[in-house]
Amino acid sequence: MVRTRTRVALAALAATAVLAPGLATNAVAGPALDGGIVTPMVERNGISYSVHIRNYGWVHDSSGYIGRNLPIEAINFNTRNGVHLCLQAHVQNIGWMDPECAVSGGDDKTVGTVGEVRQIEALRVWSDTHHIDVFGHQSVTGDIPVRTTQRRGHVVMIGSEGQNRGLEQVEMINRLRY
Numbered sequence: 001m002v003r004t005r006t007r008v009a010l011a012a013l014a015a016t017a018v019l020a021p022g023l024a025t026n027a028v029a030g031p032a033l034d035g036g037i038v039t040p041m042v043e044r045n046g047i048s049y050s051v052h053i054r055n056y057g058w059v060h061d062s063s064g065y066i067g068r069n070l071p072i073e074a075i076n077f078n079t080r081n082g083v084h085l086c087l088q089a090h091v092q093n094i095g096w097m098d099p100e101c102a103v104s105g106g107d108d109k110t111v112g113t114v115g116e117v118r119q120i121e122a123l124r125v126w127s128d129t130h131h132i133d134v135f136g137h138q139s140v141t142g143d144i145p146v147r148t149t150q151r152r153g154h155v156v157m158i159g160s161e162g163q164n165r166g167l168e169q170v171e172m173i174n175r176l177r178y
Contacts, residue, residue: 052073083127
């Protein structure tokens with residue numbers, strides 16, 4: 001019952017982000033795939049991102065695939081509209097990697113690994129400018145409830161450390177300016 005309510009709440013939150021006035025969902029340029037083809041990124045009100053999924057590569061039209069045992073290995077992101085966002089990935093057999101921070105209109109940043117077959121098990125998220133909702137899905141444990149950065153520098157984490165449970169979906173939605 002709790003899992004069903006969580007899934008419904010997540011779906012409602014995601015739908016709000018897509019349908020609410022002023023929240024952009026347009027695709028923007030993302031990381032180049034082999035051959036130099038540039039893919040679009042998922043865009044959520046000033047936060048754009050693509051996920052690199054095991055056996056698929058960079059995926060631009062989704063934030064992951066639930067229940068297919070296809071963990072996310074990397075996240076490429078950038079921001080606009082004054083959003084400052086930092087991500088830090090806990091990667092299988094590596095641990096916490098250095099954080100990457102994107103400033104509005106700056107270069108793309110990437111957390112995780114590509115081509116090493118190492119899943120992201122946990123993700124830390126923080127912002128100095130906006131409230132960011134973060135949620136997703138992790139193998140074995142299932143849906144991860146929404147966590148929101150509450151103030152400047154407040155760090156939220158989704159996932160688990162060292163339990164060999166990869167993140168299969170990650171959603172980040174910009175809500176309000178501090």
